[in-house]
Amino acid sequence: MAVPSKKRRAPVSAVQWATLLVVAAFVIVPFYTTALGGFKEIGELRVNPFGLPASWDPVRFVEILGGPRYFSSLGNSLLIALGTVVLSTVVASMTAFALAHIKFFGRNFIMGYLMLGLLFPSATGILPLFVKMRDLGMLDSHWGIIIVQVAFSVSFAVLLFHNFFKELPKELIDAARMDNCGYIRIYWYITLPLCLPIIATVGVFNFVGSWNSFLLPLIVLNSEAKYTWPLGIMQFQGQFGSDWPRILAFLTLSIMPAIAFFLLAQRYVISGLTGGAVKG
């Protein structure tokens, strides 16, 4: 018989802590220098890369916040992301409901068909997609981006909803059917109210994906007034070349909302990752 060891082992050993700290420094230093860089003069970046800035004059930040570009590009991104989230939630949850609760011929086939989207990279179809959007008159419009992003999001969202709907007690649906409650009413009054956590997960996932997307807006949008923030920041960087303090200030202001959102919503992101990826 083995004897239980007396001393309680620390969950993380000293060697592990040491390497974790090195990795943490590796992760944090770029963020740290970016955040401080906005306050430094260009020459200061060279001579004082890690230290605190000589003055905390927020002149660049104020200038950016007062300029036309910052709020309009963030607003555009927000509009597109919200549109994508709402539409994708509705479309994908309806489909997943039908696939999970209604028995019909070809149901497995449709599920398999939609899941193809998980295996194949969206980037491969980007050029014909551009032609299609042009022919449908969807170029240079936020709606065009929203609709295409919803189409791209369908596979993963249906998978997450489907996994969740399958777990709902069957008796609920059966009992409702006994009462002659139609599927549409079951969907609206029973399934949706029960699946708020998965709606949050899918919503956060789609929001982040849309907020960060670059390639699609890049090929779709032409007019600067409609630019999303990744396009805006690329253009800003192109315009100011190596005026790094100004670019770093713009970067800091652009990523702050995303970081705040992430800290608030991270548990949904993680449950989406693990629920969709590990189980699926």
Add this chain to the structure above:
Amino acid sequence: MMGETAMSSIATEAGMGAVTATHRRRYMERKSLVPLLLFLPPALILFTVFVVLPMVDAATFSFFDWNGYGPITDFVGFENYADVLTHRNFGTAVRNSLIVVAVSLLVQLPLAMWCAIALSERSMSINVMRTLFFLPFMLAEVAAGLIWKFVYDGNYGLLPAIGGAIGVDMPFVLGDRFWVIPAIMLVITWKYFGFHMMIFIAGLQSIPNEVIEAARLDGVKRWQIVRHIKIPMIRSAIVISVFFAITGALQLFDLIIPLSNGGPSHSSHTIVTFLYQFGILRMKLGFGGAVSVLLFIACVIVALAYRRILFKVEQS
């Protein structure tokens, strides 16, 4: 109103259990057609029109010489494929994409595993670390690319400052045909290892505590537990991670554009930036279509291999 009645009757009848088969079938016939016609088409139409058809179109375009305007009539057979395969930058793009795959598998995943093993316990300081490591993954690729463009900047960046401090003259890494690739690989590792770490942590946390505890009571050493119990038990998480690492690496685009834009002299293109640079920007749809088809085939091969491996993992 209807909802309330439905809900209250559920409460009373939920315990009754199964519904008879005949009832169910009759119900099906009456009630399922309208909802199906309402629920299925939106997703199916969007998915077909904007995801599936473009890939079919890409295959069609790849056999024609077309600039995107007017009728598609100029059939050229496999000429576009020949053009792609003999393009002097395509080989570089493929090589770079393969390097990304290799670095993802050989550097990023082991690092992620190391961190996951240390961070799979629950405690406050561990949660902070975990959030920190996951942060780069949530950041937009464009923002991450610009942050690192600054870090690498030859005049004002961190790298020359560090080099100056230790007395080494650092090259302009993003402008150097050799250094640009390692520099990008470092950014990729920084950006994505937290994602794989989270997948591994989820796997590790699903291992029943009793298994680890029993091994510990039997005097099994910590690293033996990791090697012989933990890692084998999260095989499926590893398989998924590998799959994401490979398909993600094959599609890498957003990070490259702000960092090096494929330069210097087209030495840091990946397959997708190559497609963008030489297909999309020049509106060469046949050429771009051929690149897309080749990328698609690569992804199909990965997916099929993945299914086989996953099947084997589930079997054992």
